[in-house]
Amino acid sequence: MTKSYHSLDEIRTHVTRIDNEILALLAERRQLSLEVAKSKIKTTKPVRDQEREQALLLRLIDEGKQHQLDANYVTQIFHTIIEDSVLFQQAYLQKLTNPDSLQPVVRVSFLGAKGSYSNLASRQYFSRKQTKLVEMSCSNFRDVVNVVETGQADYGVLPIENTSSGSINEVYDLLQHTSLSIVGEITQPIEHCLLTAVPTSLDQIDTLYSHPQPHQQCSEYLRTMGDIRQEYTSSTADAMLQVAELQLPNVAAIGNASSGELYGLTPLKTGIANQQENFTRFIVVARKAVDVTPLIPAKTTLIMSTGQKPGSLVECLLVLRNLNINMAKLESRPVIGNPWEEMFYVDVETNLKSEAMQQALEELTRLTRFIKVLGCYPSENVKPTEVDYPEE
Numbered sequence: 001m002t003k004s005y006h007s008l009d010e011i012r013t014h015v016t017r018i019d020n021e022i023l024a025l026l027a028e029r030r031q032l033s034l035e036v037a038k039s040k041i042k043t044t045k046p047v048r049d050q051e052r053e054q055a056l057l058l059r060l061i062d063e064g065k066q067h068q069l070d071a072n073y074v075t076q077i078f079h080t081i082i083e084d085s086v087l088f089q090q091a092y093l094q095k096l097t098n099p100d101s102l103q104p105v106v107r108v109s110f111l112g113a114k115g116s117y118s119n120l121a122s123r124q125y126f127s128r129k130q131t132k133l134v135e136m137s138c139s140n141f142r143d144v145v146n147v148v149e150t151g152q153a154d155y156g157v158l159p160i161e162n163t164s165s166g167s168i169n170e171v172y173d174l175l176q177h178t179s180l181s182i183v184g185e186i187t188q189p190i191e192h193c194l195l196t197a198v199p200t201s202l203d204q205i206d207t208l209y210s211h212p213q214p215h216q217q218c219s220e221y222l223r224t225m226g227d228i229r230q231e232y233t234s235s236t237a238d239a240m241l242q243v244a245e246l247q248l249p250n251v252a253a254i255g256n257a258s259s260g261e262l263y264g265l266t267p268l269k270t271g272i273a274n275q276q277e278n279f280t281r282f283i284v285v286a287r288k289a290v291d292v293t294p295l296i297p298a299k300t301t302l303i304m305s306t307g308q309k310p311g312s313l314v315e316c317l318l319v320l321r322n323l324n325i326n327m328a329k330l331e332s333r334p335v336i337g338n339p340w341e342e343m344f345y346v347d348v349e350t351n352l353k354s355e356a357m358q359q360a361l362e363e364l365t366r367l368t369r370f371i372k373v374l375g376c377y378p379s380e381n382v383k384p385t386e387v388d389y390p391e392e
């Protein structure tokens, strides 16, 4: 039933009250999911229960209909709520499993200044970990790793692959030689825009500041802009900073709209990436490896070199298949100094401590010339549970 109101202010007061109630209820629901996590420890049930999610979503879609809320709207909202609940439980369980891994204040290193994609990913990753961040900007990936190795930072956040431009080779090469372990991952949507410092129009832009990665991810749109001078920068944040300093109508930067705001830039054109769905996966590295509780999905990353015997990689992959270990990614990189030799990076969706993985490692050690576990970490990709709801 709708009430009648007298003024816009009065209506907004009620909207504010409702919004506050929604937030309070979300916080209460989140707290309950902690209780759920505690009960799952006792019963050793996995955190994720997609059957329960299916039932819950179907019931809510039905309930939503009684209030004239359409099924898509209800599903979208609850996918977000469930994702938060799963990640919140995971973070809680990981804290119990690794009691001294997260201090109240952590120092995190990443590429680029304030507002870089790596900076946004760091904030997102630590947002559920209830810890305060001290941010350390670095001007290259080597330094991001170095400052963690030397103890100046506790964690480093590095992009490892992007859905349009593929693997980030420099980061893979750094992983070959570091003593650090991968302790986490986070996938971030990347929304590239053309950003400018002063009001202007597309036909006036003749110079573009950008890091090479986003440039590559927007190649199709940039081709339509014709002859443009490209200035490469060491990070996206640096591109935005330079354009902000220039204050010229003919220069633009490629960057994220919300980061652009930090530099006083506004989007001239949004959604310029080759792929509509543009995501970057970041890894989080630290000096000490972590354990992953068996109640949550884990990933393990290995590097190995197999020598040049024909079929030796296939033999290694068969070990994984025979043990029912799902491979999420396989990447190869040349070994510096040994021409034609390859180092393979393998991500598997299995906990390092599991029996299958321990057996796989035993067999792989026999088959390879070199093998190293780069880390085992929680998989933070909560794929939404799909529901088939009856059409009207």
Ligand SMILES: C=C(O[C@@H]1C=C(C(=O)O)C=C[C@H]1O)C(=O)O
Pocket (backbone or CB within 6 Å): 033, 036, 047, 048, 049, 050, 052, 053, 056, 081, 082, 085, 086
């Ligand atoms: C809260 C739970 O854990 C997870 C989160 C759910 C939720 O937020 O509703 C539902 C099922 C689980 O995937 C639960 O099992 O009830």
